Amino acid sequence: MIRLHQFAPAFGLPNASPFCMKLEIWLRLAGLPYEAVDIGDVLKAPKRKLPYIEDGVRVVADSTFIIDYLKATYGDPLDGWLSPSQRAVALAFQRLFEENLYWAVVHTRWAEPAGWEKTREAFFGTLPAPLRWFLPTLARRGMLAQMQGQGMGRHSPADIHAIGVRDVTAVADFLADKPYLMGAQPCTLDATGYAFLANLLWAPVDSPIRDAARARGHLQAYCERMKARCGA
Numbered sequence: 001m002i003r004l005h006q007f008a009p010a011f012g013l014p015n016a017s018p019f020c021m022k023l024e025i026w027l028r029l030a031g032l033p034y035e036a037v038d039i040g041d042v043l044k045a046p047k048r049k050l051p052y053i054e055d056g057v058r059v060v061a062d063s064t065f066i067i068d069y070l071k072a073t074y075g076d077p078l079d080g081w082l083s084p085s086q087r088a089v090a091l092a093f094q095r096l097f098e099e100n101l102y103w104a105v106v107h108t109r110w111a112e113p114a115g116w117e118k119t120r121e122a123f124f125g126t127l128p129a130p131l132r133w134f135l136p137t138l139a140r141r142g143m144l145a146q147m148q149g150q151g152m153g154r155h156s157p158a159d160i161h162a163i164g165v166r167d168v169t170a171v172a173d174f175l176a177d178k179p180y181l182m183g184a185q186p187c188t189l190d191a192t193g194y195a196f197l198a199n200l201l202w203a204p205v206d207s208p209i210r211d212a213a214r215a216r217g218h219l220q221a222y223c224e225r226m227k228a229r230c231g232a
């Protein structure tokens with residue numbers, strides 16, 4: 001049985017980490033049995049980030065490398081129908097979600113005071129003392145440092161919101177009236193898209209980016225469709 005190491009669920013989502021949620025949704029779409037191990041301990045993770053999996057003696061980290069490994073080991077039930085040009089578009093949108101929109105949303109959760117209140121309560125609220133006195137501040141400092149290193153954290157809040165709104169608008173325009181991002185059936189990009197959009201729409205962190213997503217009702221309908229399909 002595949003053991004999926006991820007954070008404990010928060011914000012009423014399958015996972016408040018879009019990368020963990022992406023992998024869990026992929027496993028469900030692919031019909032692979034797994035056991036979720038909600039330890040949330042990044043220090044035990046091979047790359048100090050979650051998710052990672054254990055599959056027998058194999059340990060694989062990073063949601064994309066894990067999916068590559070699972071496809072190579074158990075087959076690829078989701079993406080076989082995509083043409084080379086569709087794969088190229090799917091990769092570009094994956095990068096939009098994971099390398100850009102992610103950091104704009106991280107800003108709203110970890111840097112902006114109102115978002116940080118929600119994040120601190122959801123992620124650290126149940127920790128025993130003395131952990132809950134210092135871990136939130138340490139974790140926040142680490143996330144803000146990552147945002148500086150990545151570069152998103154160097155922009156003004158208004159510019160970060162504009163960057164996120166532009167991404168959300170592109171996704172909404174691309175989805176248009178299709179049931180799934182690449183067409184009539186879900187593929188790996190939908191595991192990513194659903195995870196990142198649900199984390200934007202359904203986490204209780206207000207922002208102009210979330211407002212832009214809410215204004216496009218078909219993004220909400222898309223997430224509901226994916227939720228019904230995956231049961232999570």
Ligand SMILES: N[C@@H](CCC(=O)N[C@@H](CS)C(=O)NCC(=O)O)C(=O)O
Pocket residue numbers: 016017018019020042048049050051061062063064142
């Ligand atoms: N490229 C990685 C990114 C994973 C990632 O960024 N995970 C975050 C949670 S969303 C994490 O574990 N952060 C902990 C930290 O940075 O200390 C993947 O696709 O799995």
